[in-house]
Amino acid sequence: MIEYNFAYLDEQTKRMIRRAILKGLAIPGYQVPFASREMPMPYGWGTGGVQVSAAVLTPDDTFKVIDQGADDTTNAVSIRTFFERTAGVQTTTATQEATVIQTRHRIPEEPLNDGQILVYQVPIPEPLRFLEPRESETRKMHSLEEYGLMHVKLYEDISRHGHIATSYAYPVKVEGRYVMDPSPIPKFDNPKLGDMAAIQLFGAGREQRIYALPPYTQVTSLDFEDHPFEASKADHGCGMCAATDSYLDELIIDDTGGRMFVCSDTDYCEARQAAGHIGKDNGGKDAA
Amino acid sequence: MQAETLSGGFADPSLHSAHAFRSVMEAMARPGTLQDISGAAPPAPLSPAAGAVLLTLCDTETPVYLAGDADTDAVRAWLAFHTGAPMTGPSHCTFALGTWDALTPLETYPIGTAEYPDRSATLIVECPTLDAPSATLKGPGIKESAMLSLPEHDAFVKNSALFPLGLDFIFTSGSRVAALPRSTEVLCADSKPLSREEGSA
Numbered sequence A: 001m002i003e004y005n006f007a008y009l010d011e012q013t014k015r016m017i018r019r020a021i022l023k024g025l026a027i028p029g030y031q032v033p034f035a036s037r038e039m040p041m042p043y044g045w046g047t048g049g050v051q052v053s054a055a056v057l058t059p060d061d062t063f064k065v066i067d068q069g070a071d072d073t074t075n076a077v078s079i080r081t082f083f084e085r086t087a088g089v090q091t092t093t094a095t096q097e098a099t100v101i102q103t104r105h106r107i108p109e110e111p112l113n114d115g116q117i118l119v120y121q122v123p124i125p126e127p128l129r130f131l132e133p134r135e136s137e138t139r140k141m142h143s144l145e146e147y148g149l150m151h152v153k154l155y156e157d158i159s160r161h162g163h164i165a166t167s168y169a170y171p172v173k174v175e176g177r178y179v180m181d182p183s184p185i186p187k188f189d190n191p192k193l194g195d196m197a198a199i200q201l202f203g204a205g206r207e208q209r210i211y212a213l214p215p216y217t218q219v220t221s222l223d224f225e226d227h228p229f230e231a232s233k234a235d236h237g238c239g240m241c242a243a244t245d246s247y248l249d250e251l252i253i254d255d256t257g258g259r260m261f262v263c264s265d266t267d268y269c270e271a272r273q274a275a276g277h278i279g280k281d282n283g284g285k286d287a288a
Numbered sequence B: 001m002q003a004e005t006l007s008g009g010f011a012d013p014s015l016h017s018a019h020a021f022r023s024v025m026e027a028m029a030r031p032g033t034l035q036d037i038s039g040a041a042p043p044a045p046l047s048p049a050a051g052a053v054l055l056t057l058c059d060t061e062t063p064v065y066l067a068g069d070a071d072t073d074a075v076r077a078w079l080a081f082h083t084g085a086p087m088t089g090p091s092h093c094t095f096a097l098g099t100w101d102a103l104t105p106l107e108t109y110p111i112g113t114a115e116y117p118d119r120s121a122t123l124i125v126e127c128p129t130l131d132a133p134s135a136t137l138k139g140p141g142i143k144e145s146a147m148l149s150l151p152e153h154d155a156f157v158k159n160s161a162l163f164p165l166g167l168d169f170i171f172t173s174g175s176r177v178a179a180l181p182r183s184t185e186v187l188c189a190d191s192k193p194l195s196r197e198e199g200s201a
């Protein structure tokens, strides 16, 4: 049997990440640099999130991993198994039972509580990167609250498309100070970022940044008086559970181009079906 | 080397520091809450809570300033043996430890820079009690408002006015810990602003 360090990382690395997490919580929305370590998985698999999870987990935790809302993708299963083995944690797919949830690209539909921690895997932590490639310049822009270009870019969307076309990684302002990238969650999830009871931690492995939102932090999506922020919303229900309040994925279900819409949060959808909510593609009548 | 130096560390460093960190993180994420923290038995005059915070967060990368009565040979030897943290003065420390009277005034500690506000000191303040709420808190981590026992008000009001620069505070007493990040707005317990007399005293 191989002896691992608890949660794989050595103690000095965990201490360094833990110090970065505390500074991140003290300065909500600010990106704290940290010295990212090699993890036994590729960068695309959320090594930033994995390192943050490794620094916060204790053996008393119940751990859940979701990848685009699903617990059963290869990525989610690998990370879950990794911490079962290295940290001895219990794992679950039920959002309500989890104390630490690592996520890629979604916030669970079920509201989180004050005993929970949500850890995001972040590919590009810098919301200003597409406007300015130089780190020294984006640091300066954040320090001077120079966010005008960001608004110009969003406004160009409006003049070109009649609305703000950005639908993922939609930038937010935290407590009226730092502009933050919420990771590539759909903008449907943006309203859940603010006033959340759980602690939210963001880890970017390749870019070596950690940032955080303490519970009940004020988070607003950037918008304009004449074009207020609108979270996208489907105009039909989930084909499996008839939910009309969840984020839906479009699935191709046969060779003739048949489609159905189903909750991206699989735990939410399955719990609703178990409670007797049946959608139109699942033998029920359309709830919409 | 004294026996006291070698003892009093975490019996199981990775497990004890994982639990202790969660207590500190909860405290920092939810200002005003009190968290249990255990596993350390540092030499006097350090509290078990302060010992656990030091063991959890300090190492060779984090210069520590021991203020006033906390600066003893026994504490220095214990900290060096268990963490390897170098000793320094207030102006270059990552962590400072002591009573409020020993740690103040605050003007000499690093408060971070405009581009790197995280490069600021965290002060571990040993308190006789955390059970005498004297200030009302508002801000991130707090649903509406919270109460916390603070050694004074003015210094914390000034510190939060520096945001996003500023110091962060961890309060320790016995085996409990609380925290006050720079983002927290500090009001008096009776929630009226500081009177002019108090403010200029």
Ligand SMILES: [Zn+2]
Pocket (backbone or CB within 6 Å): A238, A239, A240, A241, A242, A243, A246, A262, A263, A268, A269, A270, A272
């Ligand atoms: Zn559904």
